[in-house]
Amino acid sequence: MAVTRGFHGRRAADPSRVPPGQYVTRDFPVLSAGPTPYPQLDTWEFTIRGAVDKPVSWSWTDFQALPREQFTVDIHCVTKWTKLDVTWSGVSLDTLLAAVPTEAPYAVAFSDGGYTTNIPLADLRRGKAWIVDEYDGRPLDPEHGGPARLLVPHLYFWKSAKWIRGLDLRTADQPGFWEMFGYHNYGDPWKEQRYYGD
């Protein structure tokens, strides 16, 4: 390991909560590949489709009627920032997936604006993922993915697709937008899986 001359650095407040190579920020930086979309709520739908017997869609009104959870988690962005104790509210993917029997092992999340990201379906089950529409007690801002985004806090934040419109369930894995550009296919921050081959 080559020491950088003259560098001392700061130390993470709590290494058990800050993955390797990450630093803690109090801001909530925004990273998006294109303009922020502003979908109309009256035509918004969340759809689970693909390797299922029958696709299922929820309108915004349907979605709002589902059981909600409020929870606080840490989020880790591949661009190196980590934000601790972020409070969200939304619907567990367990609730949504319960309506759609499937044997498919993979999912591709798809969003307004054309963004996609792939996640093993097991990572979306058992209390590990949500569709959130509130951040810090308020409706999620469009620039942070509102009206609703995926939240998969145990993976790097690019997996938590903004402006989500649904899941395409698949029998075979299909790399999404950043995964096609050389980012890691799975993205575990604790294993520092930032890029292909990490």
Next chain:
Amino acid sequence: MERAALLRRLTWQTGTVIATTVETPRVKTIALAVPDWPGHRAGQHVDVRLTAPDGYQTQRSYSIASAPGDDYLSLTVERLDDGEVSPYLVDELRGGDELEFRGPVGGHFVWDEEFGGPLFLVGGGSGLVPLRSMLRHHRAIGSQVPVRVLCSARSLESLIYREELMKRAADDLIDVSITLTREAPSSWRGYRGRIDPALLSTAGWAAAEEPLTYVCGPTAFVETAAAGLVALGYDAGRIRTERFGGTGV
């Protein structure tokens, strides 16, 4: 998409600092000699890793300021007063030092000649860095794609690459517009104030020309610019954005 070409494991490399150039009182460009640089595309970035004597390491991403064909790999870094890495890079790093990094990273905010144009490059503060790589690449390959550039800076003194931009503006294919948001000399003949749809419309292309647009800068700047362009009728699918923290608009 040529996924196979992109899927190369990124290993840590060491570059030697050849020179540092003061761009503004807060911004420096660091030129690195890199023995086995695999090359990059205009607009990509690298991850820099610093290591303290006790083994502590930290990483940050920086856009590449040089063109793929330039002799050295250049990074332009804005000093963030409360930062951990940028004050080191701007204040402490000097010629002869070694710097560890890996890359290039990113395959979306890039411009290749085959993407064509016309190009509209919109940069706020240090958001000009990846756009400078594109402009240099454009010249190096003798591209005939027409380019319009819109730069936003707080003041003339805080505008990075000032002389280079002025020189490039002499090129028939390249128009450079500059807006100063905080202070402008009384003799200033460019634009004043923050970007808005009127300025984007004046400095950019008509939507009917189907421009390919790259917007880079702080979040609020990028949000304003991208939303303004969409409102002017630009195809959202041809607007590529990159946002980062920092100020300087």
